């Protein structure tokens with residue numbers, strides 16, 4: 430089983446908000462998309478921008494890269510628009526005892 434990384438209590442991540450955590454020096458963005466918790470590498474596959482600083486669309490579960498505007502699907506990490514064309518990594522989310530955790534490997 431993959432190790433679980435603690436993020437925060439569920440009630441500390443309100444809908445439409447995000448939190449960045451560090452995993453062995455790599456940032457991971459954890460997002461609340463209207464109640465659905467999703468985790469994705471916080472580095473754009475196009476030019477390395479911090480995706481969590483972009484515009485979150487909680488209804489569509491997408492994030493727009495703050496540097497050149499590529500839009501990523503937070504469920505899959507797949508870019509829906511150019512200039513990015515390579516997916517970013519996503520991580521399974523587990524809710525345990527009221528805590529958000531993510532599976533990392």
Ligand code: FES
Nearest residue numbers: 473475476494497
């Ligand atoms: S760095 Fe994200 S689209 Fe260019």
